[in-house]
Structure formats: structure tokens, C-alpha cells
Amino acid sequence: VSEPVASAHDIAQQNRDYTMFSWSVQGGPLPPVMTGGKGSHFYDGDGHSWLDFSSQLINLNIGHQHPRMLEAIKAQVDTMCFAGPSFATEPRGKLGQKLAEVTGLAKTFFTLGGSEANENAIKIARLVTGRDKIITRYRSYHGATMGSMTASGDPRRWPVEPGVPGVVRVFDPYCYRCPFGKIPDSCGRECVSHIEEVIQMEGPDSIAAILVEGITGSNGLLVPPDDYYPKLRALCDKYGILLITDEVMSGFGRTGKWLATQHYGIKPDIVTCAKGLTSGYMPLGACIVSQPIADYFDTHMLWGGLTYSGHPVCCAAAVENLAIYEDEGLFENALELGAYLGQRLEAMKARHACVGDVRYKGLFSVLELVRDKATKEPLAPFNGTSPEMGQLAAYLRSKHVYAYSRFNFLWVCPPLVITKEELDAGLDVYGEALALVDQAIAG
Ligand code: PLP
Numbered sequence: 001v002s003e004p005v006a007s008a009h010d011i012a013q014q015n016r017d018y019t020m021f022s023w024s025v026q027g028g029p030l031p032p033v034m035t036g037g038k039g040s041h042f043y044d045g046d047g048h049s050w051l052d053f054s055s056q057l058i059n060l061n062i063g064h065q066h067p068r069m070l071e072a073i074k075a076q077v078d079t080m081c082f083a084g085p086s087f088a089t090e091p092r093g094k095l096g097q098k099l100a101e102v103t104g105l106a107k108t109f110f111t112l113g114g115s116e117a118n119e120n121a122i123k124i125a126r127l128v129t130g131r132d133k134i135i136t137r138y139r140s141y142h143g144a145t146m147g148s149m150t151a152s153g154d155p156r157r158w159p160v161e162p163g164v165p166g167v168v169r170v171f172d173p174y175c176y177r178c179p180f181g182k183i184p185d186s187c188g189r190e191c192v193s194h195i196e197e198v199i200q201m202e203g204p205d206s207i208a209a210i211l212v213e214g215i216t217g218s219n220g221l222l223v224p225p226d227d228y229y230p231k232l233r234a235l236c237d238k239y240g241i242l243l244i245t246d247e248v249m250s251g252f253g254r255t256g257k258w259l260a261t262q263h264y265g266i267k268p269d270i271v272t273c274a275k276g277l278t279s280g281y282m283p284l285g286a287c288i289v290s291q292p293i294a295d296y297f298d299t300h301m302l303w304g305g306l307t308y309s310g311h312p313v314c315c316a317a318a319v320e321n322l323a324i325y326e327d328e329g330l331f332e333n334a335l336e337l338g339a340y341l342g343q344r345l346e347a348m349k350a351r352h353a354c355v356g357d358v359r360y361k362g363l364f365s366v367l368e369l370v371r372d373k374a375t376k377e378p379l380a381p382f383n384g385t386s387p388e389m390g391q392l393a394a395y396l397r398s399k400h401v402y403a404y405s406r407f408n409f410l411w412v413c414p415p416l417v418i419t420k421e422e423l424d425a426g427l428d429v430y431g432e433a434l435a436l437v438d439q440a441i442a443g
Pocket of ligand 1: 116142143274285
């Protein structure tokens with residue numbers, strides 16, 4: 001006899017009473033309940049269907065409950081749930097080979113998520129170069145474990161400071177609010193040249209790596225100018241510094257390619273990824289290294305390990321996920337619908353007083369909201385919120401559109417399986433919400 005199904009309220013209460021929720025004060029309202037999903041939609045505890053315009057945490061790239069993925073995971077569970085990390089298994093080998101093929105790199109060390117992938121990338125860069133310092137950018141997020149959190153420039157690092165030693169931060173390619181007061185058409189790419197000055201001030205021989213997000217995600221989706229990466233690559237080569245790109249959010253089809261840096265024609269030395277690697281169906285991260293780094297470890301110890309490194313069920317899920325991307329043409333969909341999304345975002349910018357800037361690549365996009373287009377005064381302060389941002393989020397929730405917003409940013413990052421009709425439906429609701437904000441700031 002099966003237990004009666006718990007009510008949504010009981011589920012929420014039990015979660016609240018016995019578990020802790022990320023990035024939140026624990027005593028707030030009861031958490032929302034999720035009971036299932038299909039494609040671009042998920043269902044809440046009250047039976048409402050939500051349009052997922054955020055792919056959960058910008059990870060559920062193949063959408064909810066993809067049937068092929070469910071079968072692949074079940075098949076691996078039936079075959080073998082677990083093997084210790086010193087054993088070779090079929091899914092692990094297959095996935096490693098596929099990752100080498102799609103990234104142009106050589107070998108993968110598997111982790112459980114993005115934070116751990118970055119921890120290991122930093123460790124590997126230090127082991128290989130014999131240098132200590134890591135350059136990262138202010139507007140970045142690399143994870144919540146101690147090293148990755150310190151590497152992040154995001155204010156989420158503040159409570160753990162001083163964190164781990166050796167992180168040096170530089171400014172971002174944020175053209176809408178250029179930290180050097182320039183505009184992209186006439187600037188000297190100070191966003192790269194100032195890094196060279198920082199390198200010189202810090203001592204070039206002390207810097208192991210520059211760690212950057214492929215395209216910055218949760219700090220405002222900053223799409224760099226086309227020559228940013230070639231210049232950054234050249235800078236790294238000049239000083240023997242490794243280039244690590246964190247593609248945890250921007251990788252695996254989010255921008256319509258395997259890696260965001262593939263839009264810019266450069267190859268990093270180390271790539272970290274997670275999220276879209278399994279589309280979130282199983283927890284998996286990866287730290288993928290170049291041939292010279294792989295060769296180094298042929299004769300040197302890799303000082304690192306995790307009980308669940310190369311977990312067979314997670315690797316099998318990833319193998320299937322990558323096959324689904326290819327078989328269903330999901331990157332092509334991301335590029336095609338992404339071009340259309342870009343047009344609609346530009347139209348919103350033209351129509352709405354509160355939209356200061358829009359940035360997009362594939363189905364990775366953001367609206368940056370302002371009180372005044374001329375002064376660019378943000379609709380909410382850095383690391384803060386405002387009544388208008390609250391109103392916007394509440395409106396989207398009332399229409400059951402699940403969206404990610406933070407500070408004065410509002411993202412559009414749906415699953416790559418989304419249809420044009422679904423995209424239009426969500427964007428129409430965004431338009432209504434932005435009209436309300438327009439009215440509010442017109443005051
Ligand atoms: N790096 C980036 C760019 C991310 O966006 C995230 C998570 O949002 C992480 C790293 C951390 O990944 P995880 O939460 O899987 O540890």
C-alpha cells in the first residue's frame with residue numbers, strides 16, 4: 001500500500017523545516033513546490049504550468065523530462081550504478097572522447113559540478129606552471145566552494161573573504177558601462193590592455209592563469225567585443241599564463257556552440273563546464289585540459305580526486321545529452337531562435353523607456369533595465385533591488401513565466417528545445433511587465 005501523496009503545503013513545510021535553501025534567509029515564505037515538467041514547461045504544487053524562461057538555473061538545456069534521457073539514465077542504473085574513480089568504465093571513456101572531440105582539448109577530469117570544476121582547474125594551473133596567482137574578473141561567478149567563491153568577483157564572495165590567497169581581479173569587457181569610459185568603436189580595448197599592466201605590477205612569473213567566464217552569465221551577460229578573446233589569448237601566450245574559460249553557464253549550446261569561445265576562434269588551455277553537460281539530469285562537472293597539460297600529468301602526479309569523479313550514471317547521462325543536442329539539432333535551434341530573440345529584444349529596447357541595453361548570443365540573453373536611458377541610472381543598485389524590479393518579477397510570476405532576475409538585469413534563457421510560439425508567448429508577457437515598469441518610472 002503506497003503512502004498517500006503529500007499535499008503541496010506539506011512538502012513545502014517539510015522542506016522548510018528540515019532543509020536549507022541556497023542564497024536565502026531561511027525564515028522567509030514557504031518555498032515553491034515543483035512536481036514535474038515537460039519540455040519548456042514545469043508544474044507547481046498548485047497544478048499550474050509554468051513557462052521556464054530560465055531553464056531552471058540556466059542548465060536544463062534539453063528541457064524537462066526528455067524521454068531519451070530518462071531511458072539512458074535508467075539503462076545505466078540497471079547496468080551499473082557506481083564504480084570507484086580508479087576504475088575505467090564505458091560511459092566515462094566515451095564521454096571523455098566526445099569532450100575532446102567537441103572542445104579540441106585532450107583529457108577530462110570529472111567533478112560533480114561547476115564549482116569543483118573550477119577548484120580543480122585552479123589547482124591544475126598551479127601544479128603545471130609552478131605559479132600561484134590567478135587573475136579573474138570582478139563581474140564573474142565561478143562557484144560557491146571556497147576557492148571558486150574567492151575567484152568570483154561577484155558580491156557573493158564578500159561573506160567568505162579573505163577566502164583563498166592569490167586571486168587578483170581585473171575589470172570586465174562591459175561595453176555598455178565601460179569601466180574605462182570608452183566606446184567599443186573607438187577604444188583601445190583597455191579591457192585587455194589594463195590586464196597587461198596588472199600582470200606587470202603583480203609579476204608575470206607569479207601568475208598561473210587567467211580565469212574568465214566564456215560569456216559572463218549571472219553578472220549581467222557581458223558579450224565581449226569580437227577581438228577581446230584573440231587579444232586575451234595573445235596576452236596569455238606572451239607571459240606563459242594559462243587561459244581557463246569557465247563555460248559552466250555559457251557552454252553546451254547555450255550560445256549555439258559547444259563553447260562560447262568558439263564564436264571567437266580561440267582555444268583555451270583549460271575549459272570548465274557543468275550545467276548543460278547533462279542538462280542538469282545528473283550532477284556532473286568537467287575540467288578539460290589541453291594536450292600539453294595532459295602530457296604534463298603523464299609524468300607528474302595529479303594531486304586531486306573525488307569519490308564520485310567519473311560517476312557512471314552521470315557520465316551516461318552526459319553522453320546521451322550530447323547525442324540529443326546533435327540528433328535534434330538543438331544548437332541550430334538556439335542559433336535560429338536566438339537571432340529572432342535578438343530582434344525581439346532590440347524591439348523592446350526601442351519601445352520601452354526602462355530597457356537600457358540588451359545583450360544576446362544564441363538563447364543566452366539579458367535585458368539591462370534603467371530609470372533613465374540618458375543617464376543609464378540602473379533600475380536597481382549594484383547588489384541590490386528596487387520596488388520596480390520587485391513589481392516586474394511579481395508580474396512575471398503572476399503569469400507563470402519563470403524568469404531569472406538580479407540587480408537591474410532580467411534574463412531570457414529558455415531551454416534549447418523551446419518553440420517560436422513558446423518564445424513569443426513568454427516575450428509577450430515580458431513586454432507587458434516592462435510596460436508596467438515604464439509607467440512606474442514615468443511616475
Ligand atoms: N561557473 C559559472 C559561470 C556558473 O554560472 C556557476 C553556477 O551558476 C558555477 C560556475 C558553479 O557551478 P555549480 O553551481 O554547479 O557548482
